[in-house]
Amino acid sequence: MKIIEETPYRFRIAKEGAMRVPGIVYASKALLPEERDDMALTQVANVATLPGIVRASFAMPDIHWGYGFPIGGVAATDIDDGGVISPGGVGFDISCGVRLLVSPDLDSTQLQPRLRAVMDGLDNRIPRGLGRKGVWPLPNRAALERVLAGGARYAVGKGHGVPEDLERCEDGGVLEGADVAEVSARAMERGLEQIGSLGSGNHFLEVQAVDRVYDEATAARMGLADGAVCVMIHTGSRGLGHQICTDHVRRMEAAMKRYGITVPDRQLACVPVRSPEGQAYVGAMNAAANYGRANRQLLTEVTRRVFEAHADTSLRVVYDVSHNLAKFETHDVDGKPRNLCVHRKGATRSLPPGHPDLPADLADVGQPVLIPGTMGTGSYVLAGVPDNPAFDSAAHGAGRVQSRHAAARGEDADVLRSRLEKHGVLVRGRSRRGLAEEKPEAYKDVDEVIETTEQAGLARKVARLIPLGVVKG
DNA sequence: ATGTCC
Numbered sequence: 001m002k003i004i005e006e007t008p009y010r011f012r013i014a015k016e017g018a019m020r021v022p023g024i025v026y027a028s029k030a031l032l033p034e035e036r037d038d039m040a041l042t043q044v045a046n047v048a049t050l051p052g053i054v055r056a057s058f059a060m061p062d063i064h065w066g067y068g069f070p071i072g073g074v075a076a077t078d079i080d081d082g083g084v085i086s087p088g089g090v091g092f093d094i095s096c097g098v099r100l101l102v103s104p105d106l107d108s109t110q111l112q113p114r115l116r117a118v119m120d121g122l123d124n125r126i127p128r129g130l131g132r133k134g135v136w137p138l139p140n141r142a143a144l145e146r147v148l149a150g151g152a153r154y155a156v157g158k159g160h161g162v163p164e165d166l167e168r169c170e171d172g173g174v175l176e177g178a179d180v181a182e183v184s185a186r187a188m189e190r191g192l193e194q195i196g197s198l199g200s201g202n203h204f205l206e207v208q209a210v211d212r213v214y215d216e217a218t219a220a221r222m223g224l225a226d227g228a229v230c231v232m233i234h235t236g237s238r239g240l241g242h243q244i245c246t247d248h249v250r251r252m253e254a255a256m257k258r259y260g261i262t263v264p265d266r267q268l269a270c271v272p273v274r275s276p277e278g279q280a281y282v283g284a285m286n287a288a289a290n291y292g293r294a295n296r297q298l299l300t301e302v303t304r305r306v307f308e309a310h311a312d313t314s315l316r317v318v319y320d321v322s323h324n325l326a327k328f329e330t331h332d333v334d335g336k337p338r339n340l341c342v343h344r345k346g347a348t349r350s351l352p353p354g355h356p357d358l359p360a361d362l363a364d365v366g367q368p369v370l371i372p373g374t375m376g377t378g379s380y381v382l383a384g385v386p387d388n389p390a391f392d393s394a395a396h397g398a399g400r401v402q403s404r405h406a407a408a409r410g411e412d413a414d415v416l417r418s419r420l421e422k423h424g425v426l427v428r429g430r431s432r433r434g435l436a437e438e439k440p441e442a443y444k445d446v447d448e449v450i451e452t453t454e455q456a457g458l459a460r461k462v463a464r465l466i467p468l469g470v471v472k473g
Numbered sequence: 474a475t476g477t478c479c
Contacts, residue, residue, distance in 0.1 A: 067474090092474050094474095130477090131476045190475095199475085200474085201474055202474080236474070239476070241474085241475090243475085245474095245475095246475090
């Protein structure tokens, strides 16, 4: 693989072999994987072979190895030119994403004496861990179907939140085009009991404080000011999304031969967007996306009740955005508007100021881009910028440098926990191993990822958030 | 990420 340094923050993987477009990796020298045959870089090149891909196979600064596509990968295909959709370009956790809440009147100093009570309240009320039941036991399949069709909007309609919440959600909290007929019985079974639960792995709910503001005017428009108390929720579509991915990958593997598609890795299973199998996946994926959005809405409400009871404050939604999703968007490519299927897998949509899909009150500042770091360091809020080169996308996190296995090896959960608490971060975990796997050292330097994101022209810094308490599966 | 292989 030939890698060319084009700028201090952009590397090009030269087009060769079956690649239809080059690979573009936004990374500093420090973030670029060292080995030329690195698994994640190989995946960037593999994605560049997909039928209908335009411009480039992109990688965000937090790129690491994933299923088929790298995590931190962005790929757009032209749906009018045989472009494909690939579940590997979305990820198993369909519509996994981040929601940020902020208190309009409570700062971290005022919270401090009540923090322990808040964390205990969250510990008691946030369902989490593998396979756990959620806070909204749905009575039957019909009720779940309404969640899959209506997303966060349906949850709010049922009293789980207020209409203003939806104004600050990507797509108003619901994607059109969900097709419940393409969601298998097994996926429905898994989804029925888990709605309103956090999950495990890197999913978390954190109480945070604004530690630094880079652009006061923009931060103020997002409701953020120095010292403000925030809550960041990172979760997705749980077992339902996972099952949908499994089901449709299997179906596509069987179908792709009929479309004459060959891929360098069977994990890149894909079919034309405009095919029965493609449309089936799109319908199921949108259903899972709505489930993920409803899930974050429900956890928002639980969090609000805890803060009302123990900290006497309400919480407003700053923004809610998915970072595992394929979306249908129009972008100019070679000077012409094209209908694209934009896969973002571990990549956050990052809309520029003036974009019609922004909430009206944020139209002139750009989309809030929510990028969690680690539980020991910090997280960031950025804003979308004009002329984003990667189809309006940015990084989604710090990015792993150690595998889960490597991270857990030699790490004692109690030692980690007391280390974090010495740093002023209260920990409410469920699994000792799960906590160890998420230690800050398992991740890249989030400050470096953010700096690179900004220098690469993907988004600009608005505020840095530090953790005060973390709820983990 | 995930009832980490029905």
